[in-house]
Amino acid sequence: MFPAMRLARLARLAHLALALAPAAAWPSDPPSFPQFPGRQVSVLNGTWDFAFLGDVALEEISQDAEWQKVSVPDAFDLRGFTCRCEPCSCCDRSMGHRGRAECWGDRREMVGGVWVYEEHPEAQFEACCQPEPLYLKRGVAMYRTQLDTLGTAALLLFGGCTLRCVVMVDGVVLEDHAGLSPFQVEVPAGGGESGARTLLVIVDNRFGETHPVHQPKYDWYQAGGIIRPVQFHELPSKEPLYISYVHVYPRSLATVDVKLKTSGPLDGISLRWRLDDESGCQESLAWPEMAPEGAAGLRVPDAEPWSPSSPSLRRLSVAMLRDTQVLDCICVRFGLRRVEAQGHQILLNQKPVKLLGFNRHDMIDSPVMTYDELVADVEILKELGANFVRGAHYAQDQRFLDLCDVYGLLVWEEVLGWQNTASDFENTLFMAQSMRMATELALASGNHPSVILLGFFNEGESFDQSEATTVAYHAMAQHLRRHTGNTRLIGYGSNHAGQDQQLNAVDVYAFHLYLAWYPTTQPADAEDVEGIPGIWDQVRQWSLQAGEKPMLITEAGAGGLFGHHTDGKWSEEYQARVLRSHLEAAIHNPQIAGEDQLLTGNFQPSKDPW
Known part of the structure; x- marks a missing residue:
C-alpha cells in the first residue's frame, strides 16, 4: 500500500482552495450489467479537475499544481492532435497512422496509384497536426472531482485506471492499484452535514518496480489515466453492508448454480432472489430466500440456450434485507451455455464449434x-x-x-x-x-x-x-x-x-x-x-x-x-494471401x-x- 508516513502530505491535496468540479456530462451509455437497483448510482464520467506533475516521486507531490478541466475517461498521454490546417478530420488517428491522406499536404505526383511526397508523409502529418502537450509524456498526474453524497457508506467502481492509481477520498488513501482490470474500492461513511466529498485519483504512467505487471517492452502503447468509466455507489446505511458479487454458473442447459459473497456476516439479514424481475427489487420481500453461499441446481423455467446464432439472455436479482429494509440488490445477466474441451474439439452446448x-x-x-x-x-x-x-x-x-x-x-x-x-x-x-x-x-x-x-x-x-x-x-x-x-x-x-x-x-x-x-x-x-x-x-x-x-x-x-499494390510483402494482395492461407489451415483441418x-x-x- 501507499507509504503511511506520506498520508498527511497527500491529504492536504484534497483540500486545496481551488474550485472543485463535479463530474459533468460525457457521452451517455445504455444501462450495463450488473445493475444495482438497491443503490444510489452516479456515473462519474464527465468534467474533472486535472493536473500533470511530471517526473516526481508520489511521496513528494506538491500542492502547487496548475489545474485544468478534462473529460474523464481520459488517457492523458494519448489525447490526440489539434489541427492547424483544413479539414480538421486530417488529425483523426482512427483514419490511419497519419490521418486522412488528403491532409498530408504538398503532394508531388501520383505514381502507380500511390502519392509520392517531397517529404515523408509523417512529416507532412506533423506539419498540419499539432500533438497535445502531454502526448506520450510519462509522469504523475492527478484527477479530482467533488461528490455530493448522502454521507452513507459507498463503493467506487473503476472500469480501468492505469498504470498505477492511488485512490483517495477526503484525504484518505483507500486503494493503491496496479494493472489493467476492473476494481472496486470501499468508501467509509462521511461527508459531514453537507455530504460533500472529494475524490482524488493520483495516476502514475511511468514504468517502475512498484507495478512490474506493466513493462515498457509490451508491444502496445500503455496509456496512463482513468481510461474507462467510473461509478460511485451509495449504500442505504452508514454500515458497509452490500453484496460483493453474484455469479450464475450454468451446470446444464436448464439449471444453474448461484455463488455469491457479501461484505460481512449476515446476522439478522436475509437474501432473496427472483429470475427476470421487472420491479427493480420493489417486491423483494415476497421473493424466495437464498442461502448465504448461494444456491445449487437452480432450475431456469422456459430455458433457452445462449449461442452465437441465438444469444438468449436471462436475469437474476438478489436482494439483501434486514427485516423490511432493502440494504442492497443486484441484478445480473447471464446465458445458459456450456463450453467443454473434448478430444480435438471445443464443444459449445454439446456441439462442436x-x-x-x-x-x-x-x-x-x-x-x-x-x-x-x-x-x-x-x-x-x-x-x-x-x-x-x-x-x-x-x-x-x-x-x-x-x-x-x-x-x-x-x-x-x-x-x-x-x-x-x-x-x-x-x-x-x-x-x-x-x-x-x-x-x-x-x-x-x-x-x-x-x-x-x-x-x-x-x-x-x-x-x-x-x-x-x-x-x-x-x-x-x-x-x-x-x-x-x-x-x-x-x-x-x-x-x-x-x-x-x-x-x-x-x-x-x-x-x-x-x-x-x-x-x-x-x-x-x-x-x-x-x-x-x-x-x-x-x-x-x-x-x-x-x-x-x-x-x-x-x-x-x-x-x-x-x-500498396504489388506482389511483395506489405502489399494488400500479399497480406490477403497470407491471411487466407492461415484461415484455410484452420477451416480444413479437423484437428485445429x-x-x-x-x-x-x-x-x-x-x-x-x-
Missing part, C-alpha cells in the same frame, strides 16, 4: 472508447463473419463484453501480460499483482456467456522448466478455474511451438506463428505461403505429445499498407479448433522510448 475471428486491442485514437465505438467494433466483427474475438492482452471493457453477450460473439479474455520471463515469475510482487488482476477479471466477467476462454502470460517463457515458471503457469490456471466455477476453458498464447513445457497446465493449446511474414526483410515467397497449412498440421501433431486437447491458432497474420488473426484494424506497436 470452430472458432474463427480476430484479435482486438481496446484502442482507436486511445484506449478511451465511447459506447458507439464499441458497438462499431462488434458490428465490424460480425460483418466479417467472425464468431470469435480475442481480447489482447488484458481484461476487456465490460461494456464491450455486454455487447458480445447481446450480439453472440465468443470471447477469449486474458490477464495483462506479454512475453513475461522466468525472472517475472520469480518476482513475488509481479505474481501477486497478476493474481489480483486474474481475480478482478474473473469477478467482473463471471456472468458473461460470451467469455468462454480465459488466458494469461501471453507469449511468456513457457519453454522454461524452472520451478518458478512451472508454479506460475499451474497456479494461474487453477486460480482462474477456481474463480469462475470451472465454466471457462483455460489457455495461454504460446510462441514456443516445438519447445513449450507448460501445456499440461491448460485445457486448450494456443500457438502463434507468423509464417511467410517474419522476417519482413526477406522477399515474399509463394511456396512459404502455400506451406502454411502443412506447418500448422506439424504443430498440431507435435502438441499431441502433451495429450489430446483442442488446439487454436491464436495469432497469425501479415502487415499491409493501404493502397479455430483461428483468430492479428488484428481487426490498422495497428502500430508501441515505440515508446520509456
Whole structure:
C-alpha cells in the first residue's frame, strides 16, 4: 500500500482552495450489467479537475499544481492532435497512422496509384497536426472531482485506471492499484452535514518496480489515466453492508448454480432472489430466500440456450434485507451455455464449434472508447463473419463484453501480460499483482456467456522448466478455474511451438506463428505461403505429445499498407494471401479448433522510448 508516513502530505491535496468540479456530462451509455437497483448510482464520467506533475516521486507531490478541466475517461498521454490546417478530420488517428491522406499536404505526383511526397508523409502529418502537450509524456498526474453524497457508506467502481492509481477520498488513501482490470474500492461513511466529498485519483504512467505487471517492452502503447468509466455507489446505511458479487454458473442447459459473497456476516439479514424481475427489487420481500453461499441446481423455467446464432439472455436479482429494509440488490445477466474441451474439439452446448475471428486491442485514437465505438467494433466483427474475438492482452471493457453477450460473439479474455520471463515469475510482487488482476477479471466477467476462454502470460517463457515458471503457469490456471466455477476453458498464447513445457497446465493449446511474414526483410515467397497449412498440421501433431486437447491458432497474420499494390510483402494482395492461407489451415483441418488473426484494424506497436 501507499507509504503511511506520506498520508498527511497527500491529504492536504484534497483540500486545496481551488474550485472543485463535479463530474459533468460525457457521452451517455445504455444501462450495463450488473445493475444495482438497491443503490444510489452516479456515473462519474464527465468534467474533472486535472493536473500533470511530471517526473516526481508520489511521496513528494506538491500542492502547487496548475489545474485544468478534462473529460474523464481520459488517457492523458494519448489525447490526440489539434489541427492547424483544413479539414480538421486530417488529425483523426482512427483514419490511419497519419490521418486522412488528403491532409498530408504538398503532394508531388501520383505514381502507380500511390502519392509520392517531397517529404515523408509523417512529416507532412506533423506539419498540419499539432500533438497535445502531454502526448506520450510519462509522469504523475492527478484527477479530482467533488461528490455530493448522502454521507452513507459507498463503493467506487473503476472500469480501468492505469498504470498505477492511488485512490483517495477526503484525504484518505483507500486503494493503491496496479494493472489493467476492473476494481472496486470501499468508501467509509462521511461527508459531514453537507455530504460533500472529494475524490482524488493520483495516476502514475511511468514504468517502475512498484507495478512490474506493466513493462515498457509490451508491444502496445500503455496509456496512463482513468481510461474507462467510473461509478460511485451509495449504500442505504452508514454500515458497509452490500453484496460483493453474484455469479450464475450454468451446470446444464436448464439449471444453474448461484455463488455469491457479501461484505460481512449476515446476522439478522436475509437474501432473496427472483429470475427476470421487472420491479427493480420493489417486491423483494415476497421473493424466495437464498442461502448465504448461494444456491445449487437452480432450475431456469422456459430455458433457452445462449449461442452465437441465438444469444438468449436471462436475469437474476438478489436482494439483501434486514427485516423490511432493502440494504442492497443486484441484478445480473447471464446465458445458459456450456463450453467443454473434448478430444480435438471445443464443444459449445454439446456441439462442436470452430472458432474463427480476430484479435482486438481496446484502442482507436486511445484506449478511451465511447459506447458507439464499441458497438462499431462488434458490428465490424460480425460483418466479417467472425464468431470469435480475442481480447489482447488484458481484461476487456465490460461494456464491450455486454455487447458480445447481446450480439453472440465468443470471447477469449486474458490477464495483462506479454512475453513475461522466468525472472517475472520469480518476482513475488509481479505474481501477486497478476493474481489480483486474474481475480478482478474473473469477478467482473463471471456472468458473461460470451467469455468462454480465459488466458494469461501471453507469449511468456513457457519453454522454461524452472520451478518458478512451472508454479506460475499451474497456479494461474487453477486460480482462474477456481474463480469462475470451472465454466471457462483455460489457455495461454504460446510462441514456443516445438519447445513449450507448460501445456499440461491448460485445457486448450494456443500457438502463434507468423509464417511467410517474419522476417519482413526477406522477399515474399509463394511456396512459404502455400506451406502454411502443412506447418500448422506439424504443430498440431507435435502438441499431441502433451495429450489430446483442442488446439487454436491464436495469432497469425501479415502487415499491409493501404493502397500498396504489388506482389511483395506489405502489399494488400500479399497480406490477403497470407491471411487466407492461415484461415484455410484452420477451416480444413479437423484437428485445429479455430483461428483468430492479428488484428481487426490498422495497428502500430508501441515505440515508446520509456
